[in-house]
Amino acid sequence: MSIEVNNDPCAATPSDYKMTWTSAAQAMWAAVKLAGKAELELYEVMGLTGHAFRININPENVDIAGPTAYPWETFFAKGLKNIGFNTAYVRTADFTPPTPDQLTRALKLVQKSIDRGVPAISWDLFVPEFGVLYGYNDEKQELQGKDPNEDGTLLYEKLGRGQIHELFVMILEEEIQTTALSLIRGALEIAIDHAHRREHSNETPPFQNGLAGYDGWIEAFEAGKVSEIGNAYNLAVVADARAHAAKFLQEMADRWESDGNWGEAVVLITRGAAGHYARTTDALNTLLAVFPFPQGGEPNDAETAKKAIAVLQTAKAAEASGVEALERLLAELPE
Structure with a gap:
């Protein structure tokens, strides 16, 4: 069959x-x-299951396994339950x-x-x-x-x-029965939890997720121990995910503004969050041409690494603002 x-x-x-x-x-x-x-739509599945907001970096070398090295059964079950x-x-x-x-x-x-x-x-x-x-x-x-x-x-x-x-x-x-409110509250809780809480039970490999993932990425560049193919793959995955995050939030803001049931503050915060993730995407996109997958470029060249670190700091700052906006949005939504 x-x-x-x-x-x-x-x-x-x-x-x-x-x-x-x-x-x-x-x-x-x-x-x-x-x-x-x-x-x-795909961007809705990405957003509602938390995949649009994921980042998982090994600071030792930006391991190619990063995007898939996490407790699947827990994260998948939570995201799919949120969808229904x-x-x-x-x-x-x-x-x-x-x-x-x-x-x-x-x-x-x-x-x-x-x-x-x-x-x-x-x-x-x-x-x-x-x-x-x-x-x-x-x-x-x-x-x-x-x-x-x-x-x-x-x-x-x-x-x-x-x-x-x-x-x-x-x-x-x-x-499972869901509502529009339960869907968005669940998505925000998954994204915020991933941003702040290390989801790995073991200390090794030392994967860092969420905002700490950017710190791990920068650490690897500073040490000059970046895997060419691993860096390129992580970059492609995270940049693509953030593009879907920005799309998810923008479409949600447009929908809420159109139906008029969510309030001006909710719409403005959501639109602002979309902007922060769009800026994260823009920053990461500037590195895609420098570190193409699968060739990988030269991430351990000192001058290239210095420029990459600056871009990753910009991306992290934009994403941190995005997470703060998601937290404000969660607080603004009705219970």
Whole structure:
């Protein structure tokens, strides 16, 4: 059995906001649209699940793993619940392939979701990114899946045994009742929490998320230990995410101003927040040409690093103002 998935999880074209470098959000969008939320745009899924506001940097070298090195099951479940869905998942420990029992449970979840007409979110199908599983064939013992690299098939036994050799499958379950107010309050709480609280339980690797992520990024440049490809990838992901954050907030402000039910203060704060994230995006975009993915440029050249640090300081200042605006907005909204 298979279902049709129209949006490919692959590299972003931010001008139309139909694709993103955040493969997790791209996969979520494919799932929620077929689970009853067809009206949601990608930038809304990015904003409502918190992915538009994510940054995760290893200050030792700006590791390429940064954008995907965090507790997926917790963050995904919270974001998808905010949109309006409970979830179920199977995950193995880092770099640990599934046991036969884990694989069986994962396949049952995948088939259950596909039978309902909704793709399952999964990890490391063909490359170490997120994608969707949208079909299965018991006779051939095959799954159909898409990720940023490929749209193809894999044997049941290969699930959780890709390049990374770890299993993660999450499906949407029953829908939860939401309101316009609960959606935006939830999104703001997720974004603000990510900005201020370290989400990692282990001290090593020393990943820093939120506003501290910029400090970690600058620390790596100061030490001259920046991974060329890691820096370029993190830059592409974060710049793209902030473009979606600005779009999410701007569209929300326009909608609220049009319907007239939210009050002038709420509209003004939201529009101001959109401006701060747009300035963050502009700052990061100036570095994209200097550090293109996958070539990476020369981040450890002393003069280049000095200029990059200045730009990252500008980006952090703009984002800090954005977070402050989100905090004011949360305080202004009714309970």
